Amino acid sequence: MTLSDLDFTPPGQIDSVVKVSGEPDVLEVIAFTDNSITLSMAAEVLVGGTGFDVEYRYTFSGDTTTTHGPFTTADVFRTAPCYPACDPSDFPIDWGTIGTFNYTLPPGDPIIDAVVSGTWGDGAPFDSSAPVELYLDGVLVAECVKFALCWLDDGQLIDWSFGFADNMVPGFESLFSDDQAVLTAIQNDEISVILSNLELEITTQAPPPPTQAIVRFVDTVGDHGAPINIDLISLYLSFDPATGDYELLWVTDPAQPFLGSFRLNTNLFNPDTGTNLPDPSFFQDTLNDFTLSTPQQTMLLTGNNPRLTAWAVGDEVAVTCPSPLGCPTVSLGFSSAVGPIVGGPGYDSFDVGSSEIILPEPQGFLALAVGLLGLAALGRRKRARRTVGGGCFGTRSLNHD
Structure with missing residues (x-):
């Protein structure tokens, strides 16, 4: 199939x-x-x-895989000779733990493979291995039987290895999650179990970088002004760090939704880009004017801004200035707010000094957020270009269309 x-x-x-x-x-x-x-x-x-x-x-x-190791245990493992005093009834002999592999793996990186290997014998004449079963954390990984090369006394080192992914061992990832793997042996015949060059390699896979990142700002309920009377409670910026494509989701208190004529201005400052120069630290999407005859609790704006390709998960972003993070060089003060189109009273801006951390966005985060609000309609507006200049609310920006 x-x-x-x-x-x-x-x-x-x-x-x-x-x-x-x-x-x-x-x-x-x-x-x-x-x-x-x-x-x-x-x-x-x-x-x-x-x-x-x-x-x-x-x-x-595009995932990055890393092979860790080889992790080693004793160079040579040898049991006491069981000849000629041993009787067939003495077998099998459980030798218990014959070696322990200790290691440390990157936290959170999934394990995708583990390979244990070694050699039968130690290379000396007549120092081959007795018939034996080898287990790593309870999984049979190698076996030497009578008349096989590993058993013949010809002085050769005979390689063996076992890959947990290649052998499709169910759930093997959990075996190696405790930073320790134990090798045990059961001897099935005379004379001595002889092993050498015991090694373990573990391959992990770094999670792919998030295709979307998100930062959410929260505003105080009830701080809106007349006559606009739109009370903001949240602003989400969701963006693709690879392309700069973004969505802005504005959310209001259900009691004071978007209605009538208003303007939305978004100004965000990210000094974790390594500079306070506007390119790339200062994001703007301003002069978005709307007139609604029916109330809506959300407005969704979309666009592209190349500056966002320099923004990353973990960066701290300010939604107003002044703030503890400072201001971009082009502005002594700015806010992200809703207000009247032609000026006057009625603004509701996010709290002064507010800043938040950019997080990886769960798939469909914005769709989920809107779904929880129980809304079917979203205000959408698409433009080929977005504003790149301007400072405070209502300041006209360059390249506005």
């Missing part, structure tokens, strides 16, 4: 596919490509059977 048949299509390349439940030997995963999964039916489907689920892991395009 192709990925379009699934409930959710991953936005990247599939790394592995794992069957996690269902009737044994029914619709087993036998192969996969970038956009399809091949299933094989090895037995009849039982009426009333439980069916099965497929769990798949994938890599986002």
